[in-house]
Amino acid sequence: MDAVPGRPCCTDITGFGFIGHALEMAKASGVGMMILSEKTPVFYEAMEYARMGLVPAGATANRTFYSCHVDTEPHVSPLLTDLLYDPQTSGGLLISLPAAEAEKLVASLRREGIPMRPS
Numbered sequence: 001m002d003a004v005p006g007r008p009c010c011t012d013i014t015g016f017g018f019i020g021h022a023l024e025m026a027k028a029s030g031v032g033m034m035i036l037s038e039k040t041p042v043f044y045e046a047m048e049y050a051r052m053g054l055v056p057a058g059a060t061a062n063r064t065f066y067s068c069h070v071d072t073e074p075h076v077s078p079l080l081t082d083l084l085y086d087p088q089t090s091g092g093l094l095i096s097l098p099a100a101e102a103e104k105l106v107a108s109l110r111r112e113g114i115p116m117r118p119s
Contacts, residue, residue, distance in 0.1 A: 008097035008105070015087045017062045019095050029096070037076045042083055050079040050080070057085035085110055 009029065011021045019035075026033040049055075060082055062085040097105060109116055 002026065005106065006102070008095055010093055010095045012089065013094055014089045015058065016054045016066075017059065017085045017087050018094065019070060019084045020062050020066050022089075023066055025096055037073075037080055041082070042080065046083055046086075047079060050082045055082045056086060056088060059083075059085040062087060066073075 009025055011025060016024065018040075022033050022035065027044055050098055063081075066085070095105070106116065
């Protein structure tokens with residue numbers, strides 16, 4: 001993160017799921033957040049498990065707790081929504097920084113060989 005000027009915000013996606021962590025970051029920063037479902041990387045296998053109905057109870061608990069603060073567009077797949085509330089982690093990070101700095105961070109991560117989406 002030294003390559004990014006200013007003070008980016010970063011959290012690992014764990015027990016509160018992607019949506020829970022995103023919401024907490026947004027609230028703490030006094031901003032709103034829009035998640036573009038079509039650009040959200042997802043492991044193929046995770047989607048397959050969700051398709052089979054293998055969604056942990058923690059995802060339901062997260063949805064119950066956070067959904068009153070979330071507007072989901074009708075075109076968003078319910079399976080993707082399940083995954084975004086899922087408390088399990090693959091070690092992913094959610095990083096928030098000024099848009100003008102995003103490309104610099106991506107370039108820095110690529111130089112370091114750090115993957116930024118599921119393979």
